[in-house]
Amino acid sequence: MSEFRGFDTAEIRALASSLRKLGTDARGMHRDLAGVLTEAAQLLNGKPATTDPLLQPLVGQLFVMPSFFGGPSSMPGTLDSELGDMAGSMERRSKQLDECKILIEHGYAVDNALLFADEVAPNEKHISDALKKLHELDGKDFGTNGNRDDLEKVKSMLEGMTAAEIDAFFDRVPEADLKRYNDLMNDTGDSGWKWWDENGLPAGERRDHLSMILGKLGPAHWAKAQAAFPGMQPGFDTTDAFLNGKNSQNGAEAKGMHWGIPSEPLFAPGTDGKEITAADIKQGRFADCWYIASLTSTAQVNPQFIRDGIVQNPNGTINVRIWDEDGNKRWVTVTPDLPLDKNGDIMGASANGSSWPAYYEKAFALAYGDDKGGAPDGKAGDKKYDRAERGNYGAVEWDNTDKAPPYVTGKDSDSIDNNVPSLRKSFESGHPVIVATGSGDDVQKKGDGIWKDTFHTRHVYYVKGFQGDNIVLGNPWGPPNKDIVATPEQYKEFFSDPQALEVPK
Structure with missing residues (x-):
C-alpha cells in the first residue's frame, strides 16, 4: 500500500521522523553554540564574538525554552519548530495519500491535485453517508415544518468534508440528486396554508454553500457542479456584447465569445498583486462602467483593500470578497475560466497583463441583486436587452452610479x-x-x-x-x-x- 503514484509513504514517514529528531537535536546545538559565543564575548572584553546577524542573538541565550513556551527566536534552535512543522505536514500528506489510494481502490475518483493536500485524511463513511442523505431527499414527505432542516443536514455534511471527500462524493453522486438538491435549496416559498413552513435555504446561505463546495472541488468535477448548480457560473449570452458582437459605446469587437482560461496570470509575475494600480485597469467590453469605475476609484485610494479582497485557492478557484444586497460580506468562489473573444482575449475587465479585475467582475455578476433592467440607447423597452436579471453578466450592465459601491466597499456611497x-x-x-x-x-x-x-x-x-x-x-x-x-x-x-x-x- 505504501507505494502510490510514485511516492513511497513509508519512506516519507521515515524521513519525517528523522527531521523531527534533527529538530530536537538542534536545541542542544543551540545551547552549546550560545555557550561558546557567550564565553568568547566575555574573553574579548565585550567585543563582538560574531558578526553574523543570525548568530548574534545567541550571545547570552544560555537557557533554551521548551517548544510549548515558544522556543528560541534565533538559529539554530528555531529549527526545532520549523523541522517539526515540516515533519507534521509530511506525515499528514502521507496519510492523505494512503487514504486516497483506498478510495480509488474502492471505485472513487479523486483529482490528482487533491492527493497531496495537507488536510485530514478522507473517511469513506463520510462520503457514503452524504450520498445516502442526499438521495433520501427524493420524494420525501418533509412534514409540517418544511424541508429547511433536512437541507441543512445535507449542507452540514457536505461542508464538513475535506477536499478529497467532496471530490469523491461528486464523482459518485447522481446528477439527478444534485439537481434536486439545487431545486429544493432555491424554493423558499411556503406551502400555502402552512405559513409556518420553512423551505429552501436563504440566498446568503446558498451562496456561501456553493462557494464552499467549489473552493474544495477538483477541476475534473467543476462542470458537473456548475450544471447542477447554475448559481456557480454566470451566463453571458444576454449581454449587449454577445447580442451585438461589440461594445455598444466604444464599438470594440466582441465576436466569438466563449468560456476559456485566460493567458494572463491573476497578478503580474513576481508581484503577487503588490503593484495594483488604478491606471492599469481596463473595463473591457461589457457595459458595466458604473461597477468598474467604482472598483478603479477604490483601487486608486486604497490598493491594498482591493488586493486583500481576492485569493486563489489550492484547487485553482478564486475567492472574491463581495458585499451582498443586504450588506453582508461574502467570499464568492469562481472558477478560473472567463468569457473570452474569438482571439482568446479577456472579454471583461483586465489590468495591464493580469486578470484579477475580471474575477472581481465575475463574482459581482453572480452576487449583484439590484438589477431592474437597463439597455443601450435605442433599446429601452426591448426585452431582448432591457430586462431585470440576476446571476449573470447581463445583470451588471446599465445601472446607476450609487448601485455598485456597496458591493465593492460594503458601505453605501x-x-x-x-x-x-x-x-x-x-x-x-x-x-x-x-x-x-x-x-x-x-x-x-x-x-x-x-x-x-x-x-x-x-x-x-x-x-x-x-x-x-x-x-x-x-x-x-x-x-x-x-x-x-x-x-x-x-x-x-x-x-x-x-x-x-x-x-x-
Whole structure:
C-alpha cells in the first residue's frame, strides 16, 4: 500500500521522523553554540564574538525554552519548530495519500491535485453517508415544518468534508440528486396554508454553500457542479456584447465569445498583486462602467483593500470578497475560466497583463441583486436587452452610479453637491469619487468636440485628481483612452450624480 503514484509513504514517514529528531537535536546545538559565543564575548572584553546577524542573538541565550513556551527566536534552535512543522505536514500528506489510494481502490475518483493536500485524511463513511442523505431527499414527505432542516443536514455534511471527500462524493453522486438538491435549496416559498413552513435555504446561505463546495472541488468535477448548480457560473449570452458582437459605446469587437482560461496570470509575475494600480485597469467590453469605475476609484485610494479582497485557492478557484444586497460580506468562489473573444482575449475587465479585475467582475455578476433592467440607447423597452436579471453578466450592465459601491466597499456611497469644489473636498478627504454623464446626441457631439473619443454619454468616470481649478477624470475604459480634464464650467455642463465612496480603513 505504501507505494502510490510514485511516492513511497513509508519512506516519507521515515524521513519525517528523522527531521523531527534533527529538530530536537538542534536545541542542544543551540545551547552549546550560545555557550561558546557567550564565553568568547566575555574573553574579548565585550567585543563582538560574531558578526553574523543570525548568530548574534545567541550571545547570552544560555537557557533554551521548551517548544510549548515558544522556543528560541534565533538559529539554530528555531529549527526545532520549523523541522517539526515540516515533519507534521509530511506525515499528514502521507496519510492523505494512503487514504486516497483506498478510495480509488474502492471505485472513487479523486483529482490528482487533491492527493497531496495537507488536510485530514478522507473517511469513506463520510462520503457514503452524504450520498445516502442526499438521495433520501427524493420524494420525501418533509412534514409540517418544511424541508429547511433536512437541507441543512445535507449542507452540514457536505461542508464538513475535506477536499478529497467532496471530490469523491461528486464523482459518485447522481446528477439527478444534485439537481434536486439545487431545486429544493432555491424554493423558499411556503406551502400555502402552512405559513409556518420553512423551505429552501436563504440566498446568503446558498451562496456561501456553493462557494464552499467549489473552493474544495477538483477541476475534473467543476462542470458537473456548475450544471447542477447554475448559481456557480454566470451566463453571458444576454449581454449587449454577445447580442451585438461589440461594445455598444466604444464599438470594440466582441465576436466569438466563449468560456476559456485566460493567458494572463491573476497578478503580474513576481508581484503577487503588490503593484495594483488604478491606471492599469481596463473595463473591457461589457457595459458595466458604473461597477468598474467604482472598483478603479477604490483601487486608486486604497490598493491594498482591493488586493486583500481576492485569493486563489489550492484547487485553482478564486475567492472574491463581495458585499451582498443586504450588506453582508461574502467570499464568492469562481472558477478560473472567463468569457473570452474569438482571439482568446479577456472579454471583461483586465489590468495591464493580469486578470484579477475580471474575477472581481465575475463574482459581482453572480452576487449583484439590484438589477431592474437597463439597455443601450435605442433599446429601452426591448426585452431582448432591457430586462431585470440576476446571476449573470447581463445583470451588471446599465445601472446607476450609487448601485455598485456597496458591493465593492460594503458601505453605501454618499451623493455630493455637483460642483468641482465639493468633489475636491471629498477626494482630498480620502474618498473615491465617481461621476456620470448625461444622454443625448447633442451632448455626445459637443463632448466629442472637446475631449474626442474618450468622452461618452451614459458613462461613468472616476476622479483622478485636479489641475489647478480643473478636475481630472479617469475613463474606466483604461489605456489608451486619455483622461478628461474639465473646467468647473465644463464639469457642470457635462457631468452629474457624483458619489463619494467610503472605504473601510
